[in-house]
Amino acid sequence: MFGPARERVGGESITVDVALPAAVAELVAALATANAGLAELLPHCAIAVGDELVPRDFVVQPGDEVAVLPPVSGGC
Amino acid sequence: MRIQEAPLRLDALLAETDLPDCGGLVVFSGTVRDHHDGKAVTRLIYTAHTPVAERMIGEIEQEVLTKFAVGACRIQHRIGELRIGEAAVLVVVRAAHRDAAFEGSRYAIDEVKRRVPIWKEEFYADGTRAYVEGCALA
Numbered sequence: 001m002f003g004p005a006r007e008r009v010g011g012e013s014i015t016v017d018v019a020l021p022a023a024v025a026e027l028v029a030a031l032a033t034a035n036a037g038l039a040e041l042l043p044h045c046a047i048a049v050g051d052e053l054v055p056r057d058f059v060v061q062p063g064d065e066v067a068v069l070p071p072v073s074g075g076c
Numbered sequence: 077m078r079i080q081e082a083p084l085r086l087d088a089l090l091a092e093t094d095l096p097d098c099g100g101l102v103v104f105s106g107t108v109r110d111h112h113d114g115k116a117v118t119r120l121i122y123t124a125h126t127p128v129a130e131r132m133i134g135e136i137e138q139e140v141l142t143k144f145a146v147g148a149c150r151i152q153h154r155i156g157e158l159r160i161g162e163a164a165v166l167v168v169v170r171a172a173h174r175d176a177a178f179e180g181s182r183y184a185i186d187e188v189k190r191r192v193p194i195w196k197e198e199f200y201a202d203g204t205r206a207y208v209e210g211c212a213l214a
Contacts, residue, residue, distance in 0.1 A: 002125050003195030004207040046213035048193070051127035053213065067125055071210030074122065074129075074153055075185060075195030076106025076164050 005045065005068045008037035020064075024049075025056040036066075045070050056057060078133040079126050079194075081156040089168045093148035098170035100177035106165040112208070115199035118203055122155040122164060125193040129153070132192045144180040146171040149152050151184055154195055170175045 001009045016030040024047050032039035046053050048067040049060060059067055086103065108120050111117040133151050148170040158164055167184045171177040189211065196208045 003123060003197075003210070004195065006123075007207065020108040044212045046193075048125060048128050049129050053128065053146045067128075069125055069128070069193045069213055070195070070207075072189075072191070072193050073196040074124070074165070074192050074212035075189035076107065 001068050002070065004070045005038060005041055007036055008041060020062045021059045023056065024054055024058045026059060028056065028061060041070055078151060079124050079129050079153055079155055084152050084154050084163045084166045086166060089150050089152065089166060093150055093168050093170050095147045095170050098147040098172055100171045100174040102169045102177040102181040104167040104181050107161045107201050108162050108164055109186050110160045112198055119199045120158045121197045122158065123195050124155045128195055129192050133188065136187045139170065140180040140184050143183065145176040145200050146180045149180060149184060151188060153188065
């Protein structure tokens with residue numbers, strides 16, 4: 001979890017039960033069910049696996065590191 | 077290195093991009109401002125998804141090289157805790173002529189704000205804090 005998503009979850013990561021392989025969309029749905037605060041934010045979040053941004057139909061494999069990236073506010 | 081906790085060093089970027097055929101040099105530095113939406117800001121914390129941020133900034137540097145007639149483009153963004161007035165981001169663009177250097181640097185900072193996974197958390201004088209509203213990644 002990063003930025004405001006970390007704030008919603010109250011930590012760097014969250015655990016959900018999803019059988020892998022599974023599409024990113026299934027993971028996102030499980031995350032939304034697990035945490036109401038995160039649910040509001042998720043439609044505006046990108047998902048990264050490793051160092052790649054991936055679409056919602058990307059298939060996550062066991063061992064993949066999945067990151068939730070909320071709207072960004074770098075720069076100044 | 078494109079994302080770093082250490083203070084940004086303009087002299088190092090200038091040395092790294094030195095090109096004898098470039099007569100135009102534009103430096104953009106984004107520094108920490110002491111106010112936001114009417115509230116007094118005392119400090120900031122920037123966090124990043126570093127692997128994606130490094131790759132995105134590398135892509136933006138390459139785009140500047142291909143879209144504009146520039147000889148060099150380097151971008152660095154700082155993360156961690158920053159005080160008022162410290163540089164959060166540096167963009168250095170060198171080109172044969174000034175127009176391309178200005179245009180390339182403007183493109184670079186706009187794309188950094190739009191595409192690089194970095195988050196700004198502001199701490200206010202009244203003791204509250206908040207993440208700044210951001211731009212959704214495409």
